[in-house]
Amino acid sequence: MKNRAKALVLTLAALSLSACERPEPTVDQASVERILSTLSADEMLGREAFTPGADMAAEFIAEEFASIGLDFFGDLTEYQQRFPVRQFIKVEDRPNIFAIKLVSKLH
Numbered sequence: 274m275k276n277r278a279k280a281l282v283l284t285l286a287a288l289s290l291s292a293c294e295r296p297e298p299t300v301d302q303a304s305v306e307r308i309l310s311t312l313s314a315d316e317m318l319g320r321e322a323f324t325p326g327a328d329m330a331a332e333f334i335a336e337e338f339a340s341i342g343l344d345f346f347g348d349l350t351e352y353q354q355r356f357p358v359r360q361f362i363k364v365e366d367r368p369n370i371f372a373i374k375l376v377s378k379l380h
Contacts, residue, residue, distance in 0.1 A: 308337065323358075323376070 318326030
């Protein structure tokens with residue numbers, strides 16, 4: 274009798290866990306082609322950092338994430354992670370001396 278009870282509990286536990294699993298995502302060729310052609314389109318202006326093209330691409334990707342129900346990372350309330358960007362610049366007339374220039378406070 275104890276073995277039957279154990280088997281029943283294990284079976285119920287396994288069924289409960291399998292119900293919690295997310296379905297496998299599917300990727301179809303048409304979706305891949307649509308995303309690639311959108312990101313590589315001339316309208317994206319090359320997607321160079323700190324340009325309107327990069328911002329358009331980031332917005333498009335965020336919309337794609339939202340459309341598949343992707344959760345935000347950690348405490349974020351959006352898909353983009355904002356961070357300061359700095360650049361090392363050489364100090365004139367001082368070999369081997371560099372300064373740090375803040376390029377963007379948050380991007």
